[in-house]
Structure formats: structure tokens, C-alpha cells
Amino acid sequence: MSAFRNSIRDLLRYPSAILGSVIILFLLAVSVYALVTIPYGEAVRLWRGGEEVWYQNPKYAAPAWFNYFSNKKQPVSFKVNSTDGSMLKTITPSSDPNISTVDITYSFDYAYDGVPQELMIYFTSQFKEKFSFVSVSWITPDGRTIRIADMAADHSLTFRFSQDQKLQKRLKTEDVMQAIFVDPNSPTQAPLKGQYQLVIAGTTFEKDATIDAEFVLHGELFGAAGTDKYRRDLLLPLLYGTPIALAFGLLAALGTSLLTMVIAAAGTWYGGWLDELIQRITEVNLVLPFLAILIMVGTFFSRSIWLMLSVTILLSIFSGSIKTYRAIFMQSKESSYIEAARAYGASSSRIIFSYLIPRMVPLLIPALVSSVPSFVFLEASLAVLGLGDPVLPTWGKVINDAFADGALYQGRYYWVLEPAILLMITGFGFAMLGFALDRIFNPRLRDI
Amino acid sequence: MMFTVIIGVYLTILIANMGGYVDTIMRNEIRDNTTQAILANPNYRSLSTEAKAQLIQTKIATEINRLGLNQPFAVRSMRYLKNALTLNLGRAINMKSDQGSKEVRLILLERLPATLLLTGSSSLLLFFASVYIALSLSRKYGSFWDKIMIAFSPTSAAPPWFYGIFLILIFAAIFRILPFGGLVDSPSPDNPLDYGLSVLKHLILPASAVIISSVFISIYNWRTFFLIYSSEDYVEMAKSKGLTPRDIERRYILRPTLPTIITSFALMLITLWTGFIITETVFLWPGLGRTLFSAIGFFDTPVIVGSTIIYAYLLAITVFLLDFVYALVDPRVKVGSGSGGSK
Numbered sequence: 001m002s003a004f005r006n007s008i009r010d011l012l013r014y015p016s017a018i019l020g021s022v023i024i025l026f027l028l029a030v031s032v033y034a035l036v037t038i039p040y041g042e043a044v045r046l047w048r049g050g051e052e053v054w055y056q057n058p059k060y061a062a063p064a065w066f067n068y069f070s071n072k073k074q075p076v077s078f079k080v081n082s083t084d085g086s087m088l089k090t091i092t093p094s095s096d097p098n099i100s101t102v103d104i105t106y107s108f109d110y111a112y113d114g115v116p117q118e119l120m121i122y123f124t125s126q127f128k129e130k131f132s133f134v135s136v137s138w139i140t141p142d143g144r145t146i147r148i149a150d151m152a153a154d155h156s157l158t159f160r161f162s163q164d165q166k167l168q169k170r171l172k173t174e175d176v177m178q179a180i181f182v183d184p185n186s187p188t189q190a191p192l193k194g195q196y197q198l199v200i201a202g203t204t205f206e207k208d209a210t211i212d213a214e215f216v217l218h219g220e221l222f223g224a225a226g227t228d229k230y231r232r233d234l235l236l237p238l239l240y241g242t243p244i245a246l247a248f249g250l251l252a253a254l255g256t257s258l259l260t261m262v263i264a265a266a267g268t269w270y271g272g273w274l275d276e277l278i279q280r281i282t283e284v285n286l287v288l289p290f291l292a293i294l295i296m297v298g299t300f301f302s303r304s305i306w307l308m309l310s311v312t313i314l315l316s317i318f319s320g321s322i323k324t325y326r327a328i329f330m331q332s333k334e335s336s337y338i339e340a341a342r343a344y345g346a347s348s349s350r351i352i353f354s355y356l357i358p359r360m361v362p363l364l365i366p367a368l369v370s371s372v373p374s375f376v377f378l379e380a381s382l383a384v385l386g387l388g389d390p391v392l393p394t395w396g397k398v399i400n401d402a403f404a405d406g407a408l409y410q411g412r413y414y415w416v417l418e419p420a421i422l423l424m425i426t427g428f429g430f431a432m433l434g435f436a437l438d439r440i441f442n443p444r445l446r447d448i
Numbered sequence: 449m450m451f452t453v454i455i456g457v458y459l460t461i462l463i464a465n466m467g468g469y470v471d472t473i474m475r476n477e478i479r480d481n482t483t484q485a486i487l488a489n490p491n492y493r494s495l496s497t498e499a500k501a502q503l504i505q506t507k508i509a510t511e512i513n514r515l516g517l518n519q520p521f522a523v524r525s526m527r528y529l530k531n532a533l534t535l536n537l538g539r540a541i542n543m544k545s546d547q548g549s550k551e552v553r554l555i556l557l558e559r560l561p562a563t564l565l566l567t568g569s570s571s572l573l574l575f576f577a578s579v580y581i582a583l584s585l586s587r588k589y590g591s592f593w594d595k596i597m598i599a600f601s602p603t604s605a606a607p608p609w610f611y612g613i614f615l616i617l618i619f620a621a622i623f624r625i626l627p628f629g630g631l632v633d634s635p636s637p638d639n640p641l642d643y644g645l646s647v648l649k650h651l652i653l654p655a656s657a658v659i660i661s662s663v664f665i666s667i668y669n670w671r672t673f674f675l676i677y678s679s680e681d682y683v684e685m686a687k688s689k690g691l692t693p694r695d696i697e698r699r700y701i702l703r704p705t706l707p708t709i710i711t712s713f714a715l716m717l718i719t720l721w722t723g724f725i726i727t728e729t730v731f732l733w734p735g736l737g738r739t740l741f742s743a744i745g746f747f748d749t750p751v752i753v754g755s756t757i758i759y760a761y762l763l764a765i766t767v768f769l770l771d772f773v774y775a776l777v778d779p780r781v782k783v784g785s786g787s788g789g790s791k
Binding site for chain 1: 452453455456459460463464599601602603604605606607609610613614616617620621628715718721722725726729730740741744745747749752753755756759760762763764767
């Protein structure tokens with residue numbers, strides 16, 4: 001225990017180790033948060049969901065924090081709903097018990113330098129026979145009132161401002177956004193800043209009829225991470241990719257290094273044909289094209305992440321490190337404490353697991369930590385090749401989507417950079433910790 | 449050496465055929481060939497459609513018998529092994545070579561030069577740059593640059609394609625001074641000199657991505673080697689004899705460390721081969737890796753199996769070449785004495 005405490009104290013002397021550990025702890029916290037807030041099934045449903053799940057989001061929106069770094073403020077998307085109280089809804093009954101008026105209003109401050117992509121209202125109305133009636137108007141900061149539309153609200157009705165031909169005709173322009181956000185007399189043609197108000201005046205003609213509305217503004221920016229081609233919120237794969245990347249990296253690293261060690265120990269201990277066989281397998285494995293075989297397995301059999309993980313471990317066991325371990329086991333095989341164990345009649349498996357392998361733990365731990373990044377990147381590489389798990393939201397998948405859509409060419413850098421930076425942080429975190437551990441456990445390196 | 453390659457290729461075939469895919473490739477090839485041969489043969493033109501179909505069926509059955517597709521798997525797999533070793537890789541389903549051939553061998557061999565250009569240039573540059581920088585750092589141990597290099601060494605955890613993304617972003621998307629990808633400008637220049645320059649321009653980004661991804665870790669490792677070796681007694685002895693630092697480095701430090709360095713370079717190169725597949729994809733470099741990537745897209749099984757086999761060959765050749773170089777630089781290993789050059 002005190003040895004363990006000593007190693008921790010040694011570790012704290014290296015700034016890179018502290019930084020690495022902080023990064024790893026942070027990633028673990030994110031993973032826990034992601035797994036707790038978004039259950040597995042929900043994550044898959046959202047990630048595979050199409051327009052019906054993500055209709056509220058604009059396409060290709062950059063993250064909202066872009067505005068902090070830009071002089072030209074772009075509109076940020078939002079959505080409000082009269083059912084959850086984010087839009088003000090008042091119901092006034094009239095003298096006729098069947099008729100009542102429903103007023104839904106929403107005021108918002110608009111201080112951006114561009115017009116939004118689109119405004120939409122989704123009406124839901126409940127009635128038996130008689131349609132409810134809604135009329136929508138728009139009040140600009142300078143007090144003008146623009147009549148938007150009058151229509152009968154079906155059980156569900158979607159109204160898109162830009163695509164309404166009556167509105168286009170009334171405003172005498174095809175660019176509705178320009179017309180309702182810009183003062184026609186303004187010389188700059190910049191959108192008017194200030195408080196806008198959306199007024200929906202509805203009338204219901206039945207006793208229990210209701211009207212509800214959801215107002216959605218598709219701006220140029222969205223949320224903390226932006227959206228992709230399919231309107232999906234990128235925050236989902238960025239959050240949910242963390243536990244997947246960590247699980248893949250840690251499991252692969254742990255499986256590979258433990259199995260390699262056990263095989264190397266068994267080979268050296270028993271010697272003879274087993275040792276010879278292990279060495280030959282290692283040589284053959286060296287010429288097996290690792291990624292090409294993974295690709296073959298992924299294309300022919302299944303792209304499930306667990307299959308990929310097992311094939312990865314299988315192909316990585318007989319790697320070059322088996323030779324390093326073998327050389328060290330050869331030395332410790334001859335040492336006197338092994339001889340002592342043999343003298344009291346310890347079995348072979350006891351010697352391997354209780355005497356040979358524990359000696360190697362100092363070598364194993366740095367190697368294990370340093371090999372995590374390569375596996376994390378391997379998972380991303382497979383996804384970039386289009387061989388990622390088809391249902392899971394991962395970082396590599398985001399990069400793959402972005403590349404398939406030419407994101408770099410079109411200047412949508414956030415789409416590639418967000419997952420790439422997360423990958424980089426993960427890689428560096430483990431690599432830095434691994435380096436520091438290597439120096440602590442291999443004293444030969446310490447003074448160099 | 450040859451034996452290792454054979455086993456490697458055999459394993460590849462075993463993995464590929466686990467789902468019976470090689471069998472399917474063979475059957476499809478037989479069907480295509482026989483159908484075409486009969487339809488194109490003027491002697492059969494007078495036959496009715498049913499008679500032709502009948503003829504095709506019998507021919508296919510004989511052909512399958514002749515090629516031994518109904519033999520037990522152990523026998524069949526040997527045949528596949530022979531085909532793979534002689535690069536008889538079958539015909540592609542959808543893909544074509546630039547000449548329009550559907551032979552997998554031709555498709556892949558056509559791509560090989562581009563891959564070799566990228567791998568060769570970047571790994572040679574990587575090797576010499578790393579050795580040179582590592583040597584000069586070991587001389588100035590503890591200096592500012594030395595510390596910078598150590599600080600940067602964790603960056604090698606990321607594969608080349610990852611740096612490729614950033615390089616494309618900076619030099620192609622933002623500054624627009626280097627191309628996004630590809631091998632030459634389009635349309636390609638007629639003049640060989642311009643052609644070469646254009647290829648060179650396209651080579652800069654992928655090659656730098658490969659180099660950046662590995663240079664720091666190899667500098668760090670080799671620097672450590674050099675440092676350990678430069679504290680040996682015979683180096684001190686050489687110093688006290690008054691030899692120039694250049695001579696000491698070349699004859700007393702580089703010479704004994706070179707075999708170890710070449711071994712570590714060989715291992716790195718083997719990992720790099722994996723990286724090249726995706727690097728080529730990201731940079732749209734028309735090499736083997738990109739072909740493999742498009743084969744995944746087309747689900748073109750013969751091409752996927754074929755390129756896996758070619759990669760196995762390339763890896764084996766790399767290992768062989770490095771064994772050869774090893775024998776050259778390490779006087780203890782004699783060329784022709786059994787180990788090393790036994791091909």
C-alpha cells in the first residue's frame with residue numbers, strides 16, 4: 001500500500017501526469033453524465049432519428065458560442081411551446097359557451113446582424129367537428145404590425161413563413177425573412193434590432209376544443225455544438241461518444257496487454273515447442289495487414305463494435321511487445337526466488353501467475369496506459385472508413401459524416417473540429433499519463 | 449521468410465472465406481466467363497434460348513467440378529492459396545481499372561505506384577529526419593529544443609489521417625495554398641516536369657501528415673538510445689583521444705545503435721502501413737488504401753480480399769527489406785549465412 005502511495009507521490013511531481021489524470025477524470029465524468037442522462041436506447045433512437053425527431057433544429061448550424069468571437073452576430077435558433085408555458089397563452093370564454101378565444105403571444109429580443117433561415121409554427125388543435133381558426137400577426141420593434149396568415153387549424157398544421165405563397169404575395173417579395181425583419185425604409189438593409197412579438201389569435205368553436213402552438217426559429221447557429229446535415233444536435237454524439245471511446249480504448253488495451261503478458265510468461269516458462277510456436281505466430285502476425293483484415297471482417301460479417309473489439313484484441317496479442325516481455329521473463333526465470341518457489345514445489349501456473357507476472361506490473365501499467373490512445377483512434381479510424389457501429393453515435397461517425405458531406409471544403413469547420421479535438425484531448429491525456437508512468441516505473445529513463 | 453508470407457496469406461484467406469465469400473467470388477467468375485463465352489461464340493448463335501441456358505448450366509457445372517469447388521474445404525483453400533500467391537485474384541464485381549479492366553490484379557497493380565510513392569517518400573524522410581534531429585538533440589541534452597521535443601512526444605498517439613484533417617483545414621481550406629487532395633492537378637499537365645511538380649505539390653500534405661504523426665515519438669525514443677550509448681566507456685575514450693564530435697557520433701554512437709534503431713523503425717513502418725489506408729482516403733490519394741475504401745463502398749468483395757492479400761505482401765516485403773538493411777549495418781549478421789536473407 002505504501003508503495004502505491006509512493007507511486008502516487010512520484011506521479012504528482014510530473015506536471016504532464018497531473019494534466020493527463022485531470023483529462024482522464026474529466027472524460028470519465030462526461031461518460032458518467034452521458035450514460036446517466038441519456039439511456040442507451042434513447043441515444044440510439046435520437047441518433048438514428050430523422051426529420052420527425054429533429055425538425056426543430058436547423059441544418060448545418062454552427063454552435064451558438066460562435067457569436068462571442070464574431071463581430072457580426074448570427075441568429076441563434078430557439079423553440080418555444082405553448083404547452084410548457086414558454087409561450088404566453090390566455091383563454092377567454094365568450095358569451096356563447098361553444099366559442100372561446102385563445103391568444104398565444106411570444107415576445108423575444110432579436111439583436112442579431114442577420115435574418116434567420118426560417119420561422120415555423122406547428123399548431124396542434126383538438127376538436128370534434130368544427131375546425132378552430134387562427135390568425136397570426138407579427139409586430140416589429142418599430143411598432144408595425146404585419147398580418148402573416150389566417151387559416152383554419154387542422155388537428156396538426158405546420159406553417160412555414162418563407163414557403164407561404166399568400167404571405168409572399170401580400171409582402172410583394174419572395175424573401176419573407178427579409179421583409180419581416182428589415183425596415184423597408186432602412187438604407188443598410190440590416191435587420192431591425194429590438195423586441196419582436198408573435199401574436200396568434202385563435203378561436204375555437206366547440207366546448208372542449210383547444211389550440212396549442214410551437215414556434216421555432218431556425219437561425220444560423222444552434223446550441224453548444226451545432227447541428228449536422230440531418231439536423232441532429234451534435235452534442236449527442238460528442239457526449240455519447242465519450243463512454244464508447246473510453247470503453248473501446250480501455251477494454252482493448254487491457255485485454256491486449258494482459259493476454260500478451262500471460263502468453264509471453266507461459267511461453268518462456270514452459271519453453272520448447274510452445275515458445276517456438278508463439279514466436280512463429282508473432283512473426284506471421286507481423287505480416288498480417290491488421291486494418292485490412294478488420295475491414296474485411298467489418299464488411300463481410302458485422303460492424304458491431306464488440307466484434308471489432310474482439311478481432312482487434314485477437315490480432316494485437318501477438319505483437320512486437322511479446323518479444324520484449326519474453327526477454328525480461330527469460331531473465332527473471334533464472335532468478336533465485338523462482339528457484340525457491342520451485343524448491344517448495346509450486347505448480348507451474350502458480351509460478352506464472354504469482355511470481356512471474358506480478359514482477360512485470362511496473363512495465364505493464366505504462367504500456368497499458370500508453371496503448372489506450374491508439375485503440376481510441378482505431379475505433380475512430382474504422383468509423384472514418386465507414387465501418388463504425390451502425391447504431392452508435394461516436395466521434396469517428398461525426399467525422400465520417402462531415403467528410404462525406406465535404407464539410408472542410410464548404411467551410412463548416414466546427415463539424416470536423418469538435419470530434420477531432422475531443423479525440424485529441426483523449427489521446428493526449430492517456431499519452432501524457434503513460435509517459436510519466438513510464439518514467440516512474442522505469443528508473444533507467446528517469447534521469448534522461 | 450517465404451514461409452511466413454505463405455502462412456500469412458493463408459490465414460487471410462481463411463478469415464475471408466469464413467462466410468464463404470471466396471467461394472462466391474469463384475462461382476461468379478465462372479458464371480460470367482462461361483455465359484460470355486457461350487453468348488459470344490458464333491457457333492452457338494443458332495441455338496434457341498432454352499438450349500443456350502441448358503448449355504450454360506452444364507458448362508458451369510463442369511467448370512465448378514474442374515476447378516474443384518465441390519471439393520472439401522481443406523483442399524479448396526490450398527487452391528485459393530496458390531491463386532493468391534500467384535496474384536490470380538479474380539474479377540471485380542463493380543470496380544474497374546482506369547484501363548477498363550475488371551481484373552482485380554490489374555486494378556490493384558495500377559494503384560500500387562501511388563501508394564509506394566507516398567509510403568516511400570514519407571518513411572524515408574521520416575527516418576532520416578528523426579535520426580538527424582535525435583542525434584543533434586542528444587548532443588544538447590536538456591536544452592530548450594530538447595524539452596520541446598519531449599513535450600511534443602505524446603502527440604504521436606494520433607494517427608496520420610488525424611493530422612491530415614488539420615493540415616487540410618489549415619493549408620487547403622483556410623489559406624488555399626495547397627490542394628485538398630488527389631494526385632495531380634486536373635486536368636493533368638502534359639509536360640513531364642510540370643506533372644512531377646504537380647504531384648510533388650499534392651504530396652506535401654499527406655507526407656507531412658505521416659511525418660508529423662510519428663516524428664516526435666521516434667525522436668524521443670532514439671534520443672534516449674543515443675544518450676544511453678553516449679555515456680559508454682568507449683565513447684569517453686574516443687572523446688579523450690580528441691576525435692571530432694562528428695566522428696564520435698558517426699563511428700561510436702550511430703554505428704552500434706543503428707541495428708536497434710532499424711528494428712524500431714521496422715515496427716513503426718508496419719503500424720504506418722495501417723495508417724496509410726486512411727491517410728490515402730482522407731487525402732483522396734489514388735492508392736491502394738483508397739481503392740480498398742471504395743471497395744467497401746461498392747461492397748466489392750474480390751477487391752477487398754485482393755487488397756488485403758497485396759497488403760500482406762507489402763508488409764512481408766517491408767520486413768524482408770529491413771532484414772536486409774539490418775544485415776548490412778550489423779556486422780554480426782552475415783548476409784547469406786542463413787538468417788536474414790533467406791529468400
